[in-house]
Amino acid sequence: MKKIYSLFAFLSLFLLSGCNVYNFTGTGPIDAKTFQVNFFQNNADLIEPGIDRQFTLALQDLIMNQTNLNLVSNSGDLVYEGEIVDYRISPMTATAVAADGSVGAAQNRLTIRVNVRFTNKKNEKDDFEKQFEFYNDFAGTDLPTGTVLNNAIQTIFERITQDIFNESLAKW
Incomplete structure (x- = not known):
C-alpha cells in the first residue's frame, strides 16, 4: 500500500511540474x-472621443489578467504600441423604399482597425507589426450612441485585444 501512495505522490509531482510549461491561456x-x-493614438478619419484611452486600458487589462507579467511605464521586456487606424460605421442591409422615397439601413456595422507594433526585447524573432480588425453589427433603427455604441466598442475591443494577445504570447 505504501508503494501505491509513493507512486501517486510521484505522479502528482510530475503532473504539477508540467503546469509551468502550459496553462489555460x-x-x-x-x-x-x-x-x-x-x-494607442486615434488616427482614424472618423474620431470617436475616448476610444484611444479605452483601447489602451483594455489591452493592459487583458495582459495583466492572463499573465504574471508586471505592467511598467517604460523599459518593458515586451512593448505594445500602435494606433487606431480605422473607425467606421457602414450600412449592411437596406430596408424597403419608404413612402417619401428614402431608403434606410436595416442593419449597421461598426468596424475598428488597430495597427500594432509588438517588440519582445528578450526574443526579437517574435517582433511583428500587424493590423487587427473586428466589427459589431447593430440595428439600423439604433443610433450609434450611448449603450449601443459602448456595447459595440467593448465587443470589438475584447476580440481585438484577445487576437493581439494570441499573436504575441499564446502562439496559437
Missing part, C-alpha cells in the same frame, strides 16, 4: 518579466 514559458502598453 495558451501561453508557454515567457522569458519576460515586464510589459508596457504605450498609448
Whole structure:
C-alpha cells in the first residue's frame, strides 16, 4: 500500500511540474518579466472621443489578467504600441423604399482597425507589426450612441485585444 501512495505522490509531482510549461491561456514559458502598453493614438478619419484611452486600458487589462507579467511605464521586456487606424460605421442591409422615397439601413456595422507594433526585447524573432480588425453589427433603427455604441466598442475591443494577445504570447 505504501508503494501505491509513493507512486501517486510521484505522479502528482510530475503532473504539477508540467503546469509551468502550459496553462489555460495558451501561453508557454515567457522569458519576460515586464510589459508596457504605450498609448494607442486615434488616427482614424472618423474620431470617436475616448476610444484611444479605452483601447489602451483594455489591452493592459487583458495582459495583466492572463499573465504574471508586471505592467511598467517604460523599459518593458515586451512593448505594445500602435494606433487606431480605422473607425467606421457602414450600412449592411437596406430596408424597403419608404413612402417619401428614402431608403434606410436595416442593419449597421461598426468596424475598428488597430495597427500594432509588438517588440519582445528578450526574443526579437517574435517582433511583428500587424493590423487587427473586428466589427459589431447593430440595428439600423439604433443610433450609434450611448449603450449601443459602448456595447459595440467593448465587443470589438475584447476580440481585438484577445487576437493581439494570441499573436504575441499564446502562439496559437
